[in-house]
Amino acid sequence: MGMDLFGVNVFNDSVMKERLPKNTYKALRRTIDEGLALDPSVAEVVANAMKDWAIEKGATHFTHWFQPMTGLTAEKHDSFISPTADGRVIMEFSGKELVKGEPDASSFPSGGIRATFEARGYTAWDATSPAFLKEDEGGVVLCIPTAFCAYTGEALDKKTPLLRSMEALSKQALRLLRLFGNTTSKQVKSTVGPEQEYFLIDKKFYEQRLDLLLTGRTLFGAPAPKGQEMEDHYFGSLKERISRFMKDLNIELWKLGIPAKTQHKEVAPAQYEIAPVFETANIATDHNQLVMDTLQKVALRHDLVCLLHEKPFAGVNGSGKHNNWSMTTDDGLNLLDPGRTPHDNAQFLSFLCAVIKAVDEYADVLRVAAANPGNDHRLGANEAPPAIISVFLGEQLSDVFAQLGNGGPKSSKQGGHLTIGVTTLPALAKDSTDRNRTSPFAFTGNKFEFRMVPSSLSISGPNIVLNTIVAEALAQIADRLEKASDFQAELRLILKQIVNEHGRVVFDGNNYADDWIAEAERRGLPNIRSMVEAIPVLISDKTVALYEKHGVFSRVELHSRYEILLEQYAKNVNIEAQTMIHMVKRQILPAGMKYAAELAQGIGAIKAVSQASVSVQEGKLREVSAALASVQQKLSELEKACEEAKSVADTYAQGVFYRDVVFKAMGSLRADTDRLEMQVDAELWPLPTYAEMLFLL
Template sequence: MPNVPELFGSMVFNQKVMKERLPKETFKALKKTLDDGEPLNLDVANQVAHAMKEWAIEKGATHFTHWFQPLTGITAEKHDSFITPQSDGTVIMSFSGKELVKGEPDASSFPSGGRRATFEARGYTVWDPTAYPFVKEHTLCIPTAFCSYTGEALDKKTPLLRSMEALNKQALRILKLFGNTSTTHVSTTVGPEQEYFIVDEKLYNQRKDLRMTGRTLFGAKPSKGQEMDDQYFAALKPRIVAYMEDLNNTLWKYGILSKTEHNEVAPAQHEMAPIFSTTNLSADQNQLTMEVMKKVARRHGLVCLLHEKPFAGLNGSGKHNNWSMSTNEGENLLEPGDTPRKNAQFLLFLTAVIKAVDENQDLLRISVASAGNDHRLGANEAPPAIISMYLGDELEAVLKSIKDGTPYDDKSQQKMSIGADVLPPIPKDSTDRNRTSPFAFTGNKFEFRSCGSSLSISGPNTTLDAIVAYTLKQFADELESAKDFDSALNALIKREITEHWKIVFNGNGYDSSWIAEAEKRGLLNLRTLPEAMERYLDAKNIKLFTEMGVYTDVEMKSHFEIKLEKYTQILNIEVETMLEMINKDIMPAAFKYMNAVSKTVIDLKSVVPSAKCASESALLTKLSALVDELAVKAEDLSKKHISAKQAGDCMAVAKEYVSSVIPAMAETRAVADEIEPLIGEDYKPFPSYEDLLFRI
């Protein structure tokens, strides 16, 4: 049994380690960088680098790397050893402040969206001192930002840091209006719940679709799925227990606050939830968590699937992004509070979020758009593609009374004047987690439920921070110039709640009537990534991101290209894999089985000439017709795939995949899935859903 307090953070160069190993003045200078963002002096960097190197070597490290998050959505690292040659043929282990602070990896093969020519290969990594270095597999990993030779962001971290600073600046302006001058910093915090599937490694290796795409492109519905609800929170299987114990111990060593683990709804589906951290740190840790999940699974003869929809007909996997805002003094700005003045502050921040979400539905949808998530959103385990907000009955009633100027249904039965003593305390836990809502208020935070399982949370949180910062700026501009703050505050909140009331929906997002109702309200229903991306470069979006200093217009244009290119690349791989599995696996298996049945008929009739062999004949007739149909469907899919790739620019290609190729993929799969249950067990071309989901 591990000693968890000793184990936790043991491989992390955190503030505790810094304080123990750095000279007092050095640690004090580093703290000013960590807390206030002051530049790091090179002399301080050298002392930090030396202490970090000595600590890392004690932990078994021989190399260091600048660990960064390129626009691939995963992490990247290039390892350099600590060894420095000496004139006498020996080596010493050294690490300088310059090496700590800045690196120059080749950037030519990372996505840039055409931002620079291939020959402009140089990129820069710059240490992010707000994220702690850690030792992983004999390497000191230093979290860094990644930018191009010309200074534009080539990663997920840089825009996130910019958005956090934008929100900090505007939130401090709001707090100052309420008389709070002691708060020096506001950060966003996130706790990303991570859903995933676990399958047996030997079975996984027999499925080309899982290996190449992360999801099953074929698979007949098993006789049992999730309809019994007997998987959710059920007792864990022994192999899963061993995996989760190993996973927790590994994550805890990296200082990752892995708190909750359980079976999810679908067979072989599970969830891990951490405790909240500052968004930047949480994003880094979630990237590391996904890497660790996969590696630990392999140690147990298992494979961790992070695709949003690995199995058709079953729940997909999301990443519920629990987001809030907190001050350096520990105050959660989305805590309803228990005094009128605190409630007024809470209501203003809440109103800012409501306005931000309503005005930027497109950006929130874009932030979670991916080929995998398009399969998940709108299915019965995930919120619809329509962005709406769930507030809970009591909070909705409070806001409605402000909007309508009617009495709040409380003992006082008085009209509420924000900031006045008649405003009642708002209960903290009066809401429920509406699982059908994309954006639900859950007591003192918002749960953004639309994020996909494999997604880097940096993107959605960059957008969240930016749109809320932009709204807070508008509020601060208006209120700072007001002659009567309370009157202006009342008018602003009432006006904005009224204007953006359409985004509030506490009902069932799965009900088909909601689609019509949402359209009536004027809400967007951006069902696919190309539909969403068509709005990305709208003038209002470029204005928002550039004014907040989060993205440049050049960066936005490159992201547009990269996201569409990745979408079409994924679909290209899926189609090629489908066609190969049909030609090399499914049809040969069907032919082999039909041949065996035919031989049985021939052998039987040679012994019993009067045998009718009706069942065998019927089976052969059906299989033969299906195989012929599958060949036709595969040929049609191939032609549509070729045509789509020649459609024009990246948007035209993506749209052609949506309108033509994806429907053809579904039709082709339907025929193949009809063939699967007709083939004998010994002839099946690859492990079935039953094998994958229940053989753990």
């Protein structure tokens, strides 16, 4: 079934080859494969073929599908119909409509680039990511992946800078490959495989929780009697309801040409993961946006709700998105594949050292790429790396890396075989190194796994950073080698210097251990603990120089993103705080007061007819009344903090205030309401509990 379904809703290479004239197909392939400009006449032919294909599959509308700075996707649907003089319609779709759209740029986050009265923006067809059909009960729509920019030319989306960064990486990687004698590769592409974690809960519980509806996470909730301490959920067998959901999910993803491969239960109760096969960074980013959208749509069909927030439930593991990143040439060479003897693979060692140098020099830039409000709840907890960027190489490569700093590598440790001790079981080929799931940036065979990425975040940002910082490291290496009179001697010197200057970022130990924080500080590694603290890195002179040098972001574009992220953080915390205030006033306090009143009435009724002791009831009443008074006090403190936040004019100072004052007040209020939950009659408590949401599926 999967083979028949895969890619049926995608205007992919096989469809193009079948439907386009040979010359048109070849011209389009050159644009996709070599980055050449597309001739308008080619676009006209492609548009007509794309329209016919879409209409045959039931499409009535088309849309330019783009990714604004909200982190979500956007689409405006236009029909194919065009009126004729005799009162009929014909179905039309021109090359101009394919190539260019004009959405309202002032209605999306722009960080000051666009004002309300400056509305014009443009979407431009990205031919490197195939068009696809979205189908649901509302019909079938042809979706054309596009970039989104302002009338003045600045990027207002997450695709444009990603494409720029991919070109920058390819340019610098090819420089180094040419120096190693590679004359055949024409392009180097960053490839990505994002593992997506998520939660599923019953829809009826979701609809009863205003906090989940408005913020994506539970702002209240006492711990369930059982959490994940039994370690019985991870890789456990799937309930039939979840299995049916995953079956439908795979069907929808395969139809969209998304190579979803792995699915399983994750560590926390009600938590799951899906992972695809590697694709180029641009297509992987588009596909991951579709994965998140499809997860949520398919879940609803099964009366479930998919939660993508990084920490929807306190006290159990949150969700991340492991961004597996590598570099591959257009003719199939993985530049991060060490081979069997990495110590004598100078080309691999050069690219490896470039990545290590890049991560160390621009750790703060990489850290901001993994920053969003939800991740502040997760980084540093037991399910995620700390906010310190370090690189895990493993025993084999760490040994080779150390040898580079001591005159040159002579050998590589090998894995051998592992004998399990049961004669009927085969001896297993043992990898040359263990894995380290606590590391934020770990080498895992032929790629690096960036484990800090938030589950709800577009992977565009992290891959823009990885592409650009590695491009810069490669550029510096190539600059020196191109001028060298003795290539081998200069290369040995460069690699030795990288080991000595950037070896501090390599750490193969336990990143969760408390002593690593002190050790990282001694090494001089930055520890940026919050999103607000990370954001100013975007507009530092060093960051601006990096991005402008490689044509990825302009200074104006970086300042816009600085403003957008600070604004998004403040708005996010404010919405959460206002939701808490609303729920406490209209649900939690009334429930507690009703229970207190029932206790008081019961005490009075017993006293009226009996001499029996009511000390238990009176004690409970005092306990509940004291808890209510404390909740009311903490509520007033939160309301005051929210009012004070409005008066802070500077966007950064306001972000700091929300983090240090408002968020702290929210935590204090939650602690009291969670204690109150454990005191109030379960039948009176107005919210579904953690036990119900996490275990009743």
